[in-house]
Amino acid sequence: MGRKKAYDRDELLVGAVEVFREHGFARTTTQMLVDRLGVNRFSLYAEFENKLGLYDAALEAYDESIVGRRFGPLERPGAGLAEVRELLEFYGAAADGPAAGKGCLLCNTAVEFGPDDPIGTGRVDRYLDRLEEAFSAALTNAQQAGDLPASVNVAREASFLTASVLGLFVMIRARAPDARLKNAAAAALAHLEGLG
Amino acid sequence: MGRKKAYDRDELLVGAVEVFREHGFARTTTQMLVDRLGVNRFSLYAEFENKLGLYDAALEAYDESIVGRRFGPLERPGAGLAEVRELLEFYGAAADGPAAGKGCLLCNTAVEFGPDDPIGTGRVDRYLDRLEEAFSAALTNAQQAGDLPASVNVAREASFLTASVLGLFVMIRARAPDARLKNAAAAALAHLEGLG
DNA sequence: TAGATATCTGAACGTACGTTCAGATATATT
DNA sequence: AATATATCTGAACGTACGTTCAGATATCTA
Numbered sequence: 165m166g167r168k169k170a171y172d173r174d175e176l177l178v179g180a181v182e183v184f185r186e187h188g189f190a191r192t193t194t195q196m197l198v199d200r201l202g203v204n205r206f207s208l209y210a211e212f213e214n215k216l217g218l219y220d221a222a223l224e225a226y227d228e229s230i231v232g233r234r235f236g237p238l239e240r241p242g243a244g245l246a247e248v249r250e251l252l253e254f255y256g257a258a259a260d261g262p263a264a265g266k267g268c269l270l271c272n273t274a275v276e277f278g279p280d281d282p283i284g285t286g287r288v289d290r291y292l293d294r295l296e297e298a299f300s301a302a303l304t305n306a307q308q309a310g311d312l313p314a315s316v317n318v319a320r321e322a323s324f325l326t327a328s329v330l331g332l333f334v335m336i337r338a339r340a341p342d343a344r345l346k347n348a349a350a351a352a353l354a355h356l357e358g359l360g
Numbered sequence: 361m362g363r364k365k366a367y368d369r370d371e372l373l374v375g376a377v378e379v380f381r382e383h384g385f386a387r388t389t390t391q392m393l394v395d396r397l398g399v400n401r402f403s404l405y406a407e408f409e410n411k412l413g414l415y416d417a418a419l420e421a422y423d424e425s426i427v428g429r430r431f432g433p434l435e436r437p438g439a440g441l442a443e444v445r446e447l448l449e450f451y452g453a454a455a456d457g458p459a460a461g462k463g464c465l466l467c468n469t470a471v472e473f474g475p476d477d478p479i480g481t482g483r484v485d486r487y488l489d490r491l492e493e494a495f496s497a498a499l500t501n502a503q504q505a506g507d508l509p510a511s512v513n514v515a516r517e518a519s520f521l522t523a524s525v526l527g528l529f530v531m532i533r534a535r536a537p538d539a540r541l542k543n544a545a546a547a548a549l550a551h552l553e554g555l556g
Numbered sequence: 557t558a559g560a561t562a563t564c565t566g567a568a569c570g571t572a573c574g575t576t577c578a579g580a581t582a583t584a585t586t
Numbered sequence: 587a588a589t590a591t592a593t594c595t596g597a598a599c600g601t602a603c604g605t606t607c608a609g610a611t612a613t614c615t616a
Contacts, residue, residue, distance in 0.1 A: 166582080166583065166584065166590080166592025167581070167582045167583050167594075168582080168592085168593080169592090170593075170594075186474065188472055190386030190387060190472075191472075191473075194573070194574060194575085203594095204593090204595065204596085205574095205575080205576090205596085207594070209574095209575070210593080214574075215573095265474060265475040271530060274530055274533060275463065275468050275534075276384055276471065276472050277384075277387075278382065278383070278384065278462070278463075279461040279533070279535040292540075317543075320543040320544075320546060320547050321547055323540045323544040324543065324546075324548060326531075327527030327531060327545075328520075328523055328527055329527070330526070330531065331526035331528075332523055332527075334470055334471060334529075334530065335522075335523060335526065337471055337474055338470040338474075338484060340488060343515075344492065344519045345519075347513075347515060347518075348516075348520045348522065348523035351516050351517055351519070352523070354551075355547070358554055362613065362614065363562050363563040363564075363612045363614085364562085366563075366564075366612095389604085390605085391602095391603080399564095401565090401604095401606090402563075402564065402565075402607090403564070405604095405605070405606080406563080411603095411605090
């Protein structure tokens with residue numbers, strides 16, 4: 165059947181996500197990818213077609229793994245205010261975490277590419293919808309559990325939390341000081357808890 | 361003394377800001393700039409040294425004109441809650457405005473370049489400080505005017521408002537639906553007014 | 557009006573980078 | 587073992603784009 169692949173596709177994507185988060189799409193060269201992933205150009209192109217194909221695959225992997233890890237808890241049936249709190253506290257403390265200087269790959273993509281979407285897979289749009297919907301579901305659950313008054317406008321607060329998280333992502337990417345992140349997250353949380 | 365310049369430096373920068381806001385730095389070509397600004401390559405290089413020099417000048421012009429127009433009111437001695445409200449309402453309605461699909465050039469720069477700052481002029485850092493400080497000053501004034509309790513943690517709310525605005529910028533860049541922007545801005549404002 | 561000096565024109569240059577390919581190498585099947 | 591098939595290697599290619607330059611053009615001073 166021929167020779168075995170010397171690389172693992174998923175491991176390649178983990179590395180690609182890292183490099184693209186650090187340098188963005190345009191400023192990442194194929195040479196950087198070859199070096200950091202320890203794979204050959206040929207294999208990279210055989211597996212992902214071209215640089216944009218690799219980027220799109222990286223976005224998909226990022227959405228599944230990283231976004232899934234952070235927002236998945238909010239999307240589960242029993243989720244409520246506790247999950248929102250944990251999320252905000254996590255990003256509020258991200259100045260020292262692995263995302264420092266990197267931010268969120270999908271948020272970065274939204275800004276670098278703008279509304280043009282040259283990839284054409286609509287991943288950014290679906291990502292924004294996903295965040296909003298995750299917050300919306302958790303807040304609705306909280307209402308039904310009696311942790312949030314029925315009078316609260318869930319759609320409004322979900323959009324608000326989405327914007328807050330995006331703002332934190334920009335700050336994390338820009339290596340804003342720890343206190344600034346902590347403060348911003350704490351105030352957003354205080355707002356939510358002040359609704360009760 | 362020689363021939364007169366056929367261009368006006370400030371007009372050039374207005375156009376450059378526009379193009380860079382639409383396409384970012386890397387995806388903007390010198391050809392696009394020549395076409396849109398109606399100036400020749402030679403003059404562009406004579407005036408700004410190179411593409412990065414033009415970008416830096418565009419950042420400076422943007423900071424002075426656009427940022428100045430929006431955040432200047434917050435920085436004036438008498439500013440208070442009213443100015444914060446007007447700012448949030450403005451960006452909450454930006455889905456139909458001239459910034460739609462563009463966002464904020466300095467926020468975009470923070471994300472596209474990340475913490476590397478290849479320009480080396482620290483404009484992004486100073487921009488983030490400026491936003492935070494503008495909010496901080498207005499909130500402090502509001503406290504002294506009795507519009508905001510002395511117990512409010514001004515630094516915390518200033519960081520929060522900065523993050524909110526950055527989040528709105530990302531949404532505006534991504535052409536998020538009007539309702540989402542309006543909601544996010546309204547909730548941030550409600551939070552502020554709920555402190556009193 | 558003449559000369560000097562600065563800007564304009566657009567074609568050309570150099571290079572960095574995305575992409576490709578022919579030859580080499582390894583593994584699976586028979 | 588022999589053959590077939592798939593992957594690996596690294597050098598080479600093509601091109602898009604930032605940058606430069608020599609010749610042309612306009613405007614200022616005297």
